Amino acid sequence: MKRSHFSLLLLTVTLLLSSQLLAQDKVLNVDDYNRWSHIVGVELSNNGNWMAYGLRPNGGDDTLHVVSLVNDAQYTIPLGEDAVFSDNNNWVAYTITVDEESRKKMQQKGDQVFEKAELLNLNSGEKYTIERSADIAFSEDGKFWAVRREKPESDKSKHRGSDLILRNLETNQVHNIGNVSEFAFNKKSSMLAYLVDASDQTGNGVYLHNLSSGTLVTLDSDTASYSGLDWDDADAPRKDWNSKGNSLAVLKGQSVDTLIHNENKLLVFRNLNRNISKTILDPNSAQNFPEEMVISGNRNLSWSENGGLIFFGLDEQEPKLKMDKDTVANVDVFHWKDDRIQTVQEQQAGQDRRFTFVASFNPNSNTFARLTDEDMEELESSDHNRFMIGRDEKPYTSDLNWGVSPADLYRVNLQNGERTQFAAEIKRTMGYSPDGRYFLYQKLADQDTALFVYDVQQNKNINVSDAAPVHFNNVDHPYPHESPTYGIAGWTKDGKNVIVNHKYDLWMLALDGSKATNITQGLGEQEKTIFRYENLDEEQEYIDTSKNLLLSAFGEWTKKDGFYQMRIGRKPTPLVFEDASFDEVEKARDTDRVILTRETFVNFPDYYHTNTSFKNFTRITDANPQQAEYAWGERVLVEYENSRGVKLQGTLTLPANYEPGKKYPMIVYFYEKMSDRHHQYSMPVYDDRPHMSTYASNGYLVLMPDNVFEFGKPGTSSLDCITSATQKVIDLGYADPEKIGLQGHSWGGYQSSFILTQTDMFATVVTGAPPTNLTGFYNNIYGRTGTNHHGIMEIGQVRMGRGVTPWTHREIYQRENPMFYVPEIETPFMILHGTDDGAVDWMQGLEFYNAARRMGKEVVLLSYPGEGHHLGREANQIDFQIRMKQWFDHYVKEVPAADWMVNGIPYIEKMYNKARN
Structure with a gap:
């Protein structure tokens, strides 16, 4: 018997719908993360007709997209980034980078990595490319484009100058200017100023190129070093551009072999549009100029609003010391009278070396003021x-x-x-x-x-x-x-x-x-x-x-x-x-067109355009269409109170295909106040946190609760808030009380470590980069800044209270210290810590592990050599994501344990040590 056309159509539709449903039920895992992309580098043209943005896939290379917001025109530039539109909306310029794989190979070989500058005509699609770009700029009127090039790899000379390519975008004439170290257009686009720094200082000087007539004026030339070029309109609002852009300031210096700093003079050029005048501040002859000080090259020059003053930096001149390090002791003297601890001084040494005092120069009266x-x-x-x-x-x-x-x-x-x-x-x-x-x-x-x-x-x-x-x-x-x-x-x-x-x-x-x-x-x-x-x-x-x-x-x-x-x-x-959540709001300068992102847990923050009435939204980007293939959760708000009656909220991610009344396994992830992230999209990325989208796709609830603190009770406060929130979700019938895991990192790592020692509510705990011994942590060093932890402990995030120290309030520190309760731990747990953590010393994680191991607790420490407070190496990020998921799957969902969880990994079996470079 033949099937009717209707039956065939019905079968076709049924099969199609079934395949779509199956596609939408794909479970999200780490292997899928490389399909997700971020939107980066967004730019909007002044007339609002064009938008440029980059798509950056996880672990991949950028692709630049330049799209019209008024028609279907669009351009796609692989490896493009840093787009900028010309003021007249006719052009877009950007750089083209080297793909990451090639970059790594070149760097391993010691080859220099260059980028290209490219110019795209938005009307015709015509492109111009310049190799080895270093700096790119349009004139403000959009009529000129300038690119300063890197010197070729074969050029080993020490002078700073290189070729500057100046293109007239109306006539297509190109002018190549050699040995340029700095350049800048004035804002009204009448002139281009540049500095020359050539081999043997031949031709060094300050030059002015008239963009209308093409004439070139030498403002100053000498066998000296010129730097710090600054127009008087550099920071001026648009309304003042026509009245400014006629004055320049620059430093002119001579290096002395026996001294660290150049002996600089300040040159001020005014009336550049008619009768040019030059005024010089020479420290050797200026009245009241402080002895043993120089005009510094470490501070940018700037002008007062009315152009009457130039501000510059002062530095103490220092002799160059020629010593053999083998004959000099290497010692840091930590003194109780130091205003900053030596570790802070070490971290800030570069900043201190570049520090300058501020002075002003009045070219009208030729006077200096410190x-x-x-x-x-x-x-x-x-x-x-x-x-x-x-x-x-x-x-x-x-x-x-x-x-x-x-x-x-x-x-x-x-x-x-x-x-x-x-x-x-x-x-x-x-x-x-x-x-x-x-x-x-x-x-x-x-x-x-x-x-x-x-x-x-x-x-x-x-x-x-x-x-x-x-x-x-x-x-x-x-x-x-x-x-x-x-x-x-x-x-x-x-x-x-x-x-x-x-x-x-x-x-x-x-x-x-x-x-x-x-x-x-x-x-x-x-x-x-x-x-x-x-x-x-x-x-x-x-x-x-x-x-x-x-x-x-x-x-x-x-x-x-x-x-x-x-x-x-x-x-x-x-x-x-x-x-929903709206962000990244930007209006076109010359029209009322507005671009912005709209985001929910389900909707990636794609860009839309509208106008200042915000009535109609048109979608521009579709960065992650593949999401439709995957099972995805949704979010609800949960309200609860802690034991003090403080009203709080949490945002609860429901698993994909959630069935009301069914009790699910749950992960609790927290820090401080988390409920404001209710509409935050859970982007699958390589890092060291649980991703709500992944766990929801795999059948978990994920709770992110609010957390408030009483001073002097950081651990007990978090215990109160987090257990109150968890119990509320249990009472509402969402969570299986026997299948709940807890995860926190950094400050959340301290809290999760403390909670671990106080309750058996959680089936397991994963704690990342955790401060675990408050007494020791108090006197630890914050590696990235060199500061000790006294401030963060007393009046900062730990909130012990001003003057509350381990010696004045020993009982408080013991009460809030996870290390004092290690014997009470009844929950299997895992610690993540990088050995080069610049916030929480790795020894805090190791100490907690050693204590728990000594007490016979079920504990694993995942220690990542060379990693900081957060994992930065992609392979390590992926590794931790997989291990954390395996850990939760076993202890929360009762999935059979992975071999490393049962037997560990002997050091000589570590795959990294076996891998070839």
């Missing part, structure tokens, strides 16, 4: 032409300055260096108004904090928060030191107010202290929605309160995200506010 010295080393730059703020941190230098650097604040006169102290022991500052007249800072007063504005012109402090019925310090800040504010939104265009953030709302504070207004009218507090001002115009210096304001919005308890619009005097109204 602005910083040993008594006040830091100057916070601004656009004010007369005064800036200096900082003196020395009176408060301490090992306990974790997260804060207290300082006395000074007003510094830029013309003569005169300074006036206006505030003492200020821990937190919030910066200048755009014109530099006002400086906002936080001050501790009467056991509370207040916001003060300092008027640099009037030398006057004003308490601008006194009129507000609220305090602006973040009361939820989780560390036992002075809490910060919630931040600043900006300064109003009328020059009369500053807008600052409160927990939910925005407040406008009058600069004379007379008034405080909740401009979001309490809607944030009412709906527990966090409003923040969103500036999409990078040229906008002030907030124009006469116009509609764009606000980002985040629901504290709903986790909804989006944007609101507000007019001062009215309540904010939503534009888009939904169960």
Whole structure:
């Protein structure tokens, strides 16, 4: 009997649907991670018609995509990166790198690796390529493209100069300029300045190329070294470009064989568009120039906003010492009077060698002023032409300055260096108004904090928060030191107010202290929605309160995200506010087109374009279409309380194909507050953490709970919060109470190690880079910075409390110390630690392992030689991902143990030692 056409169609559809369902049920594992890609290097053209982005696959090479947002045009450039569009939207330039495999081979052979610069005409698709590119720049008007090349590998000369290729993009004329060490267009694109550094210093100098006429002017030439080229418009806003770009500053130096630093002079060229003038600051003849000091090449030159001053660095000249190291003792003297411990000095030695004091030069009066010295080393730059703020941190230098650097604040006169102290022991500052007249800072007063504005012109402090019925310090800040504010939104265009953030709302504070207004009218507090001002115009210096304001919005308890619009005097109204996370918001400079990412646990943060109304979204990228083939989970929010009645949340990832009422195995992954990651996409990447997407695909629940702390109780607080959250998920019927694993890394590693010793709620624990002995950890060194752990222990992340030490509060340290409870461990556990960990010393992990081994506990230490606080080598990352999954599968899901879990791996059987290079 023949089948009907309908039956055949039905069979075909059934088979198709079945194959699709099977495809969607593929289980995600580490072997699949190389199919996932990141989006990197996103750029938007000024007219909003083009977008460039790179796709970077896990463990693979970038591919650059240049796509039209108005039609179907697109270009794909393998190995392309660092795209930049021309100002006139006609061109895009980028570099082309060498693939990673070839790069490794070349580096192993000692060959130099070069990159190409490529220019793409967006209208015609025509390309121009330049080999051995070092620096790339468009003129601001988009009419010229310049590429400075690397010297060929065969050129072993020591001079810094190399070829500069200048292309006129309107005429296609190409000009090759030799021996260029630095170059820069002025912002109005009328001139190109460059420095020549040639062999034997022949032709060295400062040159000016007129881009309209093509004429070349030699501003200065000598057998000297030139550096630090800086236009007076380098940092100027676009509105000032036409009035600037007519002055240059540069250093001219002579090297002396017996001295470390070049003997530099400062050259200032002005009126470059008409009658050029040159002014020289020569330390040998300048009045009041400090003896034994030089103009430093370690600090960039910069101009005051009005072009009246040039700022530069001062350095102490030092003789070159010629000594045989074999005759000199190699000793570090750790002294109790050191302001910084020797290990800190060692880590900061390079920074200290490059440190310079700040000075100013007035070319009109030919006068010099020293602005910083040993008594006040830091100057916070601004656009004010007369005064800036200096900082003196020395009176408060301490090992306990974790997260804060207290300082006395000074007003510094830029013309003569005169300074006036206006505030003492200020821990937190919030910066200048755009014109530099006002400086906002936080001050501790009467056991509370207040916001003060300092008027640099009037030398006057004003308490601008006194009129507000609220305090602006973040009361939820989780560390036992002075809490910060919630931040600043900006300064109003009328020059009369500053807008600052409160927990939910925005407040406008009058600069004379007379008034405080909740401009979001309490809607944030009412709906527990966090409003923040969103500036999409990078040229906008002030907030124009006469116009509609764009606000980002985040629901504290709903986790909804989006944007609101507000007019001062009215309540904010939503534009888009939904169960997703929006990020990477950027508006085209010349139109209202906006690009942004939209992300959920299920949806990779692909890019969309819309406009400033945020009404219609058009998808641009589809970075990971292969995800549709895999079983994927989803997320729900869980609310719970700890034993103190504190309301908390967790985000719970449900396994793929979740069946309500069924109890599942679960992994608990935590750190501090995790519920705000509810809409975070779980990107499969090579690293050292459990990925929720992978475990959900493999039938696990993954709980990420919030965690809050009582000071002095870091371990017991986390035990309370994490077990409360876990029990809540059990009570809700999601989790099988006999099949729950726990994982934490770093600070989470300490907490997971402590919890391990206190409860048998978890079937197993995996702890990564864990501080495990608080008494020993207190005096350990943070390897990356050289600091000891006193600050992080007392007022930082461990939160013991200021002055709470192992000697003054021994019982607290013992109570919170995992090492003291090793005999109580009843749970099998695994430790991850890299031997070169720069945050938590490897010995902490080894000590915990040794103690547990001595007590006969079921423990494995995965030690990765040469690795830091997080695994960096891809092979190691993959290895740990596999072993961690095998560990959880065995102890949580009761899958048979892998051989290494049962028998270990003898050192001589280690595969790495057998592998060939």
